[in-house]
Structures are given as C-alpha cells and as structure tokens.
Amino acid sequence: MRFVLFVLLMGIGWMGCSAPKTIEEPEPTGISISEVETFNPENYPLEIPAPRVEITHDVPRALLEGKADLMMAPEEFRQVDGYRIQIFSTTDKDEAEKVRNEAIQWWEIRRNDPLAPVELLGEELPIYILYQPPFYRVRIGDLTSRADAEIVLDYFREKFRDAWIVPDKVYVR
Numbered sequence: 001m002r003f004v005l006f007v008l009l010m011g012i013g014w015m016g017c018s019a020p021k022t023i024e025e026p027e028p029t030g031i032s033i034s035e036v037e038t039f040n041p042e043n044y045p046l047e048i049p050a051p052r053v054e055i056t057h058d059v060p061r062a063l064l065e066g067k068a069d070l071m072m073a074p075e076e077f078r079q080v081d082g083y084r085i086q087i088f089s090t091t092d093k094d095e096a097e098k099v100r101n102e103a104i105q106w107w108e109i110r111r112n113d114p115l116a117p118v119e120l121l122g123e124e125l126p127i128y129i130l131y132q133p134p135f136y137r138v139r140i141g142d143l144t145s146r147a148d149a150e151i152v153l154d155y156f157r158e159k160f161r162d163a164w165i166v167p168d169k170v171y172v173r
Contacts, residue, residue, distance in 0.1 A: 082170030083149035084128070084139040087160040096129050096136035103127055103140065106159050117152050126171075142170040 088099040107125040110116055121141055130137045140156065143149045149165045156163050 077171040079169045083143045084141050084168045086139050086166045087163045088138040089135050091134050099138050
C-alpha cells in the first residue's frame with residue numbers, strides 16, 4: 001500500500017514539474033504603434049505653473065526639520081553624545097508616566113542624602129520619556145562620561161533594580 005501511494009505521489013510530483021505547453025505568438029497585423037498612437041507632447045507646455053496660493057502654517061522650523069527634541073531644550077544647551085540611566089521600558093504610556101513621577105518623588109526625598117549624586121544630576125532630576133515604537137523608555141540624566149553614569153547607576157539601583165546605562169544624545173551647557 002505504501003509503495004502504491006509513493007509511486008502515485010511521485011507521478012503527481014513529476015507531472016507538476018513538467019514544463020507547460022508552448023503558447024504560439026499571434027501573427028503580426030502589420031500596424032505599427034505610431035499609426036495608432038495619437039498623443040503629441042508638443043501640445044503641452046514644458047514649464048510647471050507657479051502655485052496660485054501660498055500655504056502658511058504655524059509649525060516651528062525645528063519641528064519641520066525633524067529636530068523637535070531641541071525645541072524643549074533652552075538655547076544655551078547643546079546636544080552631545082553621552083549617557084543616560086534607563087530605569088524602565090514599557091508599551092504603556094501611562095505606566096511610563098507613573099514611573100517617571102515615582103522617580104521624581106523618590107529623588108526629591110533622596111537628593112539631600114550625602115551619597116546622592118546631586119553634583120552630576122542637579123537639584124531637579126533630568127528625566128525623560130523617550131518613545132521608540134513600540135516602547136516608552138524612562139531615562140535619567142545628562143551624563144557626558146561613562147564613569148559618571150556608573151556612579152548614578154549605582155545610586156539609582158537602590159530603587160530601580162533593573163536600571164542600566166544607555167548611550168544617548170544628552171544636553172550640556
């Protein structure tokens with residue numbers, strides 16, 4: 001029984017792999033395309049007319065140039081390569097906001113601690129929610145050296161055990 005089934009399947013496979021029948025080309029009618037085509041581009045102007053209405057908008061130039069993050073930073077700041085501490089990542093924006101607020105409240109309580117890295121972070125915690133689809137990432141700091149990032153990471157791991165250092169564009173004066 002297996003042998004018959006095998007032979008049957010091989011036959012079907014062999015027939016499926018065979019080439020199709022040859023299709024014959026129709027005989028030419030003797031009419032060229034130029035005899036049928038009636039389009040003449042010389043009847044149309046070559047210049048594109050100027051727009052009649054000028055479009056104006058209130059969108060800031062930085063947003064049009066794809067630099068929306070610089071709109072949030074004061075003008076005395078510039079953006080450089082650096083490090084941040086990522087304390088949380090989620091697909092839920094509300095959850096990211098909740099963790100951000102929790103981190104701010106924790107820092108307000110802990111910044112007076114003698115071991116707190118206030119000289120690296122400042123009195124007000126620089127905290128950002130970065131959206132990189134599909135994730136909202138909560139990040140802390142504007143650190144220019146890996147050594148500074150390690151110090152801040154050690155301190156924040158007390159509250160956020162899964163925190164880690166990420167390279168990022170940071171703001172400096």
